[in-house]
Amino acid sequence: MSQILDFESVSVIRDGRAILGPISVTIHEHERWVIVGPNGAGKTTFFQLASTNIHPTSGQVTVLGEILGKCDVFELRPRIGLTTNNLAAAIPDDERVLDLVMSSAYAIVGRWNEEYDLWDESRAISLLTTLGVRELRERRYGTLSEGEKKRVLISRALMPNPELLLLDEPAAGLDLAGREDLLKRLDALALDPASPATLIVTHHLEEIPLGSTHAMLLSNGSIVQSGLIADVLTPENLTAAYGIPITVHQEGGRFFARAL
Secondary structure (H helix, E strand, O other): OOEEEEEEEEEEEEOOEEEEEEEEEEEEOOOEEEEEOOOOOOHHHHHHHHOOOOOOOEEEEEEOOEEOOOOOHHHHHHHEEEEOHHHHHHOOOOOEHHHHHHHHHHOOOOOOOOOOOHHHHHHHHHHHHHOOOHHHOOOEHHHOOHHHHHHHHHHHHHOOOOOEEEEEOOOOOOOHHHHHHHHHHHHHHHHOOOOOEEEEEOOOHHHOOOOOOEEEEEEOOEEEEEEEHHHHOOHHHHHHHHOOOEEEEEEOOEEEEEEO
16 A cells, blocks of 8 residues: 655754654555644644645655655645645635636636636536535635535545545534535545545544544644554543543544543
């Protein structure tokens, strides 16, 4: 099984302080990972490294076989599907939804002079259908609800048929019905063997899709535990990461946690 993402003794230092690392972890194809941990644990920094948006201070990050600092990240990024709050904020309100999804094939935001054919349009519509928002394809991005935006951005992330899919808190800000509907669609994606290796950052265990195989638990920039999800998301590990007693249980394959 080939490596998709490899961190080797990676650290990120800002203002003389290590905000991540040193950490070492490897993600392989067909694996479905989640990253959890308290605020300030290093989740966002890890995500930025994986998406090639920053470089490590020390150590080596290899993404899809390419070493950061020794490759052209602009050639690498189209192979990565990505959703982040920063990306969402950068999208013009008047961008047509169909154009927004199709432009992901060029790893750009905002349609310009690039050309698309019927295959591009067909794939974009198919992905919007899968995420339950096909009827929005002619709408402007700024007119969408928060839940609609989340689904459109995931469709966009899948458009280039990526080898690595990175989702930053995909269910954040959704109401209960919107969250559960989105999670059903993420469940199907995670359970599909044809889907790319996936890395999801979340604050809430109940937002982890069914089919997730591995987890990384971060705290204070270090890995508390990583590996098979059932071995990582235990009361003992979560208590150590969050600094308060936590109990965990599973129901219907979903994880649920609460403080004691």
